[in-house]
Amino acid sequence: MNEATPVRRRSTVRINTTSDQRINDSKTQSQYQPYKDAAWGFINHWYPALFSEELPEDKVEGIQIAGIPIVLRRVDGKVFALKDQCLHRGVRLSAKPMCFNKSTITCWYHGFTFDLDDGKLSTIVANPDDPLVGTTGITSYPVEEVAGMIFVFVREDDFPLEDVPPLSSDLPIRFPENSEKFPHPLWPAAPSLMDEGAVALGMHRTGQSNWRIACENGFDNAHILVHMDNTIVHALNWVLPLGILPNHEEPITLIEDEDGPKGMMQWLFTDRWKPVLENEALGLKIDALNGRFYRTSVVMPGVLMVENWPEEHIVQYEWYVPITDDMYEYWEVMVKVCPTDKEKAAFKHRFDRVFLPMCLRGFNDCDLYAREAMEEFYADGTGWDAEQLVSTDISPITWRKLASRWNRGIAKPGKGVPNATKTSSIRLRRLAEGKAPGYFVQKIEDVNSY
Amino acid sequence: MTGTAQHRVTLAFSDGVEHEMAVDPGGSVLEAGLAAGLPLLHQCRSGSCSSCLATLVEGEAATLPGCSSSLLASERAAGQRLLCVTGASSDCRFALPYDSKVGENRAVEGHAFVNAVERVAADVMRLELELAEDCWFEFRPGQFIQIKVPGTDQTRSYSIASTPAELPKIELLIRLLPGGVMSEWLLGQAAVDTALEISGPYGAFFLQEASKAPVVMIAGGTGLAPMMAMIDVIRARPGRKPPIHLSFGCQSAEGLFHGEAIALRSMWLPSLTVTTSVDRGPAPDGVRIGNPVEAVGADGPLDPETVAYLCGPPGMIEAARRHLQALGVAPGNIHAEQFVAS
Numbered sequence A: 001m002n003e004a005t006p007v008r009r010r011s012t013v014r015i016n017t018t019s020d021q022r023i024n025d026s027k028t029q030s031q032y033q034p035y036k037d038a039a040w041g042f043i044n045h046w047y048p049a050l051f052s053e054e055l056p057e058d059k060v061e062g063i064q065i066a067g068i069p070i071v072l073r074r075v076d077g078k079v080f081a082l083k084d085q086c087l088h089r090g091v092r093l094s095a096k097p098m099c100f101n102k103s104t105i106t107c108w109y110h111g112f113t114f115d116l117d118d119g120k121l122s123t124i125v126a127n128p129d130d131p132l133v134g135t136t137g138i139t140s141y142p143v144e145e146v147a148g149m150i151f152v153f154v155r156e157d158d159f160p161l162e163d164v165p166p167l168s169s170d171l172p173i174r175f176p177e178n179s180e181k182f183p184h185p186l187w188p189a190a191p192s193l194m195d196e197g198a199v200a201l202g203m204h205r206t207g208q209s210n211w212r213i214a215c216e217n218g219f220d221n222a223h224i225l226v227h228m229d230n231t232i233v234h235a236l237n238w239v240l241p242l243g244i245l246p247n248h249e250e251p252i253t254l255i256e257d258e259d260g261p262k263g264m265m266q267w268l269f270t271d272r273w274k275p276v277l278e279n280e281a282l283g284l285k286i287d288a289l290n291g292r293f294y295r296t297s298v299v300m301p302g303v304l305m306v307e308n309w310p311e312e313h314i315v316q317y318e319w320y321v322p323i324t325d326d327m328y329e330y331w332e333v334m335v336k337v338c339p340t341d342k343e344k345a346a347f348k349h350r351f352d353r354v355f356l357p358m359c360l361r362g363f364n365d366c367d368l369y370a371r372e373a374m375e376e377f378y379a380d381g382t383g384w385d386a387e388q389l390v391s392t393d394i395s396p397i398t399w400r401k402l403a404s405r406w407n408r409g410i411a412k413p414g415k416g417v418p419n420a421t422k423t424s425s426i427r428l429r430r431l432a433e434g435k436a437p438g439y440f441v442q443k444i445e446d447v448n449s450y
Numbered sequence B: 001m002t003g004t005a006q007h008r009v010t011l012a013f014s015d016g017v018e019h020e021m022a023v024d025p026g027g028s029v030l031e032a033g034l035a036a037g038l039p040l041l042h043q044c045r046s047g048s049c050s051s052c053l054a055t056l057v058e059g060e061a062a063t064l065p066g067c068s069s070s071l072l073a074s075e076r077a078a079g080q081r082l083l084c085v086t087g088a089s090s091d092c093r094f095a096l097p098y099d100s101k102v103g104e105n106r107a108v109e110g111h112a113f114v115n116a117v118e119r120v121a122a123d124v125m126r127l128e129l130e131l132a133e134d135c136w137f138e139f140r141p142g143q144f145i146q147i148k149v150p151g152t153d154q155t156r157s158y159s160i161a162s163t164p165a166e167l168p169k170i171e172l173l174i175r176l177l178p179g180g181v182m183s184e185w186l187l188g189q190a191a192v193d194t195a196l197e198i199s200g201p202y203g204a205f206f207l208q209e210a211s212k213a214p215v216v217m218i219a220g221g222t223g224l225a226p227m228m229a230m231i232d233v234i235r236a237r238p239g240r241k242p243p244i245h246l247s248f249g250c251q252s253a254e255g256l257f258h259g260e261a262i263a264l265r266s267m268w269l270p271s272l273t274v275t276t277s278v279d280r281g282p283a284p285d286g287v288r289i290g291n292p293v294e295a296v297g298a299d300g301p302l303d304p305e306t307v308a309y310l311c312g313p314p315g316m317i318e319a320a321r322r323h324l325q326a327l328g329v330a331p332g333n334i335h336a337e338q339f340v341a342s
């Protein structure tokens, strides 16, 4: 060794320390380290991509999930999904869709053409004899379409297709098949997206917070305080407690059946949880008339089910689909089984007039701003150490642990994708133009002007 | 015929890449291969470290006169050879237990800083290092590095317990031996920020390509280190995870360590089962009395495709090989790293 050259350390990073005087002490935190690492989401899971009606025949759309840009195209009714990042020089195929036949999509820049089915590079427009043709391609993603929703299995490039699990393993548990295991004496069996005749009505929009902050809000039993003044609560005179406290040694039961979804069920509105209706010190008392019983459960990769909500025979599903580490696509979907067109029309009628404006907006708007209010505390990573959790937070802690166990992979930070670089000049210019960064690709609208 | 004629030797890497070359009489296959520029794993070049292990699949090849090999008779009978001390007695063919790209992780020399030194059991230290600016390498989980013991001219080898993704950090688990030079340094002088001279990576013991075949890992004492690295890498691999049985054993309860780290892995990896054993009691809750070898296959037959990794003292490795072969595991699927106390 040359003694004259000093040995130097690499530049080091700061390490946070954690106090032991709280529920999420360092030992508990280490149990959910994989969850803390999942800022860009969990990968190798099924996520909703679009409502069916957002992708009519022959349309091409570009979105981003867990740092992976995805292009979708519908041909003869069937939906295909490929990585929306050209093999050649990374352009998004969906920015200016170009399709010359029913089985391929072509990159509008230099003509690399990919098979919709498996992503293989099948030709290059002006260079069909290039030796690269047929030897390589882009990743394809399995697609399922149910009850008016398109789901994509967002996988790592080398996740084997034969290992892809069925969609049902990433959807909430179903009833009545689970009614014995999870009895619900106060309401009828909740419908499922997979039920015959199921109709899903809802909306999706971009929230500006990490997907985990969003997801944890959905089943946080102390957060219902934020809904105290929502219009629908007062209009319908609902008894919405100030909060709900765990009151049993097993307030939450894990859902871990071999081939089914993995998640947890909260025994709300049983003796395992105590609704708090009064705070004397603050002079607060809920004295509404109409009981509004519901129950929340969550399964991987972060799918909320609110049974018996907002009224009987309807269930509300939510997804918090990671886009980047600081944005998620918030999906709010109500499902009802409507065997006849008449029932379907009635559901749609009530959805448009009441549920959409007063529940999905109104009530859930509250959740959206509450999550964004938490984002900055967690954005630099220190919030996960600094938070001081209490007994009701058994819900997020249980979720973090189960997610650490049952995830099929931790998404890597997006590579070469929109909004991975927070300060890129394009991002800043678009912001200046009033276009918030989000879920959909920025399309080239007019080919002759810019 | 030995020693008189040149023979043609074919080396077949596990990824299908093959090379044919001539081996001179009296010369070793390893030397001939390295001279031909092949990426062959090796280290001591004297028949003791097992880095150059290969399986003779055709022809005849014997230990060169005047050399000795650390292989057991049973291993030799199964076709295993250490290429550094093996000559060709006829045209022959060897299968290498690694692919043609492994040798590209060539060993480098450089420095690493001590980040932490911590006693984790009566006779085990955890040493966390961080590669200095002058040193970078890639490695496969299971491989080891060498450290020059400060103030001496001795080097010691230790398997890496952390994963390549954690580089530049490296975690080692080191057994304390009364009077051992490294042990004395660790107990007496080791301090955070000390720069150590290291080299690596070395070794032909590493995690094989992803497959669905069940995995058995038997670790004696600090033989746990490479298993921790392999488990963490399997956990991060895409696709359905194979069932893994880790059987970890120590002499007594005072020798047990890493209980929490192992418990976390079983929490995060549903396909991982762990058995912990101590040779002699008393045994804490959940720990069995007995050796870690017998714990494997105790509750049912093994899948014939099982891939096994063994790391520990020579006696344990030999017992484990015999036990696993009796349970139907193919000799070629048993990968072992033995360590000699020093």
Ligand code: FES
Binding pocket: A086, A087, A088, A089, A090, A091, A107, A108, A109, A110, A111, A112
């Ligand atoms: S960037 Fe797509 S063809 Fe060149």
Ligand code: FES
Binding pocket: B041, B042, B043, B044, B045, B046, B047, B048, B049, B050, B051, B052, B053, B082, B083, B084, B085
């Ligand atoms: S190189 Fe060490 S045994 Fe051959």
Ligand SMILES: [Fe+2]
Binding pocket: A217, A218, A223, A224, A227, A364, A367
């Ligand atoms: Fe809410």
